Amino acid sequence: MDKLQVVGGKRLEGEIVISGAKNAALPILCAGLLTSGDLELSNVPRLHDVKTILKLLAQTGLKVSQDDERVTLNGSAITTLEAPYELVKTMRASILVLGPLLARFGEAKVSLPGGCAIGSRPVDQHIKGLQALGAEITIEGGYIYAKCKKLKGARIRTDMITVTGTENLLMAATLAEGETILENAAREPEVTDLANLLVAMGAKIEGIGTDRLVIQGVAELHGAKHAVISDRIEAATFLCAVAATGGDILLKNTRTDYFDVALDKLREIGLVMTMGPDSIRAQMGGRPKPVSFRTTEYPGFPTDMQAQFMAVNTIASGSSRITETIFENRFMHVQEMNRLGAAIQTEGNTAHVKGVDKLVGAPVMATDLRASASLVIAAMAAQGTTIIDRIYHLDRGYDRMEVKLSAVGADIVRIK
Numbered sequence: 148m149d150k151l152q153v154v155g156g157k158r159l160e161g162e163i164v165i166s167g168a169k170n171a172a173l174p175i176l177c178a179g180l181l182t183s184g185d186l187e188l189s190n191v192p193r194l195h196d197v198k199t200i201l202k203l204l205a206q207t208g209l210k211v212s213q214d215d216e217r218v219t220l221n222g223s224a225i226t227t228l229e230a231p232y233e234l235v236k237t238m239r240a241s242i243l244v245l246g247p248l249l250a251r252f253g254e255a256k257v258s259l260p261g262g263c264a265i266g267s268r269p270v271d272q273h274i275k276g277l278q279a280l281g282a283e284i285t286i287e288g289g290y291i292y293a294k295c296k297k298l299k300g301a302r303i304r305t306d307m308i309t310v311t312g313t314e315n316l317l318m319a320a321t322l323a324e325g326e327t328i329l330e331n332a333a334r335e336p337e338v339t340d341l342a343n344l345l346v347a348m349g350a351k352i353e354g355i356g357t358d359r360l361v362i363q364g365v366a367e368l369h370g371a372k373h374a375v376i377s378d379r380i381e382a383a384t385f386l387c388a389v390a391a392t393g394g395d396i397l398l399k400n401t402r403t404d405y406f407d408v409a410l411d412k413l414r415e416i417g418l419v420m421t422m423g424p425d426s427i428r429a430q431m432g433g434r435p436k437p438v439s440f441r442t443t444e445y446p447g448f449p450t451d452m453q454a455q456f457m458a459v460n461t462i463a464s465g466s467s468r469i470t471e472t473i474f475e476n477r478f479m480h481v482q483e484m485n486r487l488g489a490a491i492q493t494e495g496n497t498a499h500v501k502g503v504d505k506l507v508g509a510p511v512m513a514t515d516l517r518a519s520a521s522l523v524i525a526a527m528a529a530q531g532t533t534i535i536d537r538i539y540h541l542d543r544g545y546d547r548m549e550v551k552l553s554a555v556g557a558d559i560v561r562i563k
């Protein structure tokens with residue numbers, strides 16, 4: 148199993164090119180199931196999760212051709228309407244094939260994803276929404292069996308804001324008969340990117356970017372060309388890295404208009420940022436200032452950045468309070484950071500972080516994707532050597548993070 152060895156205390160300087168967004172690429176690739184035409188996608192990140200979804204899509208009979216960050220899909224010969232447990236258990240986003248398969252073929256069998264390291268993560272709202280569109284759904288042997296003659300538009304209000312739930316229902320509604328209204332819809336930029344792609348495929352969607360999506364179903368969708376938006380979470384992770392280590396980096400291929408309150412918090416920490424049309428220059432000198440926050444849906448503070456900001460707070464010049472409101476178990480990194488000398492105590496869904504003068508390297512274990520990224524940041528800020536185990540989590544969602552970081556001066560190597 149691969150590990151990362153990090154020797155801390157190095158200042159970061161240079162350029163990093165940000166990859167396409169994992170959370171936009173995954174639903175967009177699943178949209179290939181909605182059409183018999185060619186979907187020509189660019190800026191698709193080189194991630195383990197992308198490999199998994201492409202494997203799953205290929206199993207359905209979808210034709211996949213890939214040339215680095217360009218992927219072309221053709222759904223004219225789909226024969227298998229199934230997502231098996233073996234693949235779904237390694238990546239929850241596999242549930243995103245359910246809406247498209249059902250809407251286009253009237254049938255789907257998709258494994259229930261189950262819980263994961265950060266929470267129980269049910270998919271009841273995906274099911275409730277598809278039932279409202281007229282699907283008959285049964286659960287048996289750990290699988291969702293969904294059937295319908297033709298989905299019919301409906302007004303759906305999910306109990307909570309769900310990102311992949313909104314995406315699944317949006318994709319299903321594009322081919323339903325009549326009008327669907329999705330209320331309480333997620334507004335994440337990745338949902339908007341999917342909606343823009345669907346419009347390019349011939350879908351009729353109003354309210355894109357808002358919490359009320361109105362979809363007029365069409366008989367069929369056609370092929371399209373689309374560039375996946377760049378990854379705001381990857382970009383913000385590198386900004387946290389420079390905030391923790393000090394330095395001067397230029398992020399390229401990043402947008403500046405879709406960031407959430409995370410950027411304001413980085414300014415509060417003391418990071419100086421200069422925005423270009425598709426770049427961010429970030430400069431940091433001195434010790435970070437502590438920042439308190441609570442995670443919420445977009446445009447609030449993203450849960451996918453909570454761990455990385457905690458890493459910066461561990462060495463800040465004071466105390467902070469972090470409240471996680473999206474997932475019930477997203478503090479697994481706390482004990483690992485404390486192994487590096489951090490002073491963090493949790494109380495329910497709140498972590499109290501007392502900034503310490505220094506962290507010291509130690510062996511630690513990655514428990515999930517963003518926890519892994521936070522340990523890389525903490526290790527880069529620590530004195531001495533840290534070995535991070537189980538970095539397969541990191542490879543799910545970051546494109547060669549250690550290569551990008553060592554190119555800007557970090558001492559970080561992968562140990563096979």
Ligand SMILES: CC(=O)N[C@H]1[C@@H](OP(=O)(O)OP(=O)(O)OC[C@H]2O[C@@H](n3ccc(=O)[nH]c3=O)[C@H](O)[C@@H]2O)O[C@H](CO)[C@@H](O)[C@@H]1O
Pocket residue numbers: 169170173239240266267268269270271272273274307308309310311312450451473474475
């Ligand atoms: C591939 C992808 O895009 N993943 C992102 C997506 O995950 P994902 O779409 O799985 O997260 P959701 O937005 O659905 O989850 C939000 C909350 O709603 C709950 N819930 C959700 C659906 C449901 O049917 N029932 C239910 O109870 C979840 O357990 C969680 O507590 O949004 C999360 C929240 O921004 C991010 O952390 C993930 O990186």
Ligand SMILES: C=C(OP(=O)(O)O)C(=O)O
Pocket residue numbers: 170239240451516517544
């Ligand atoms: C939680 C995440 O992803 P997923 O929903 O794919 O598990 C994440 O990207 O931080």
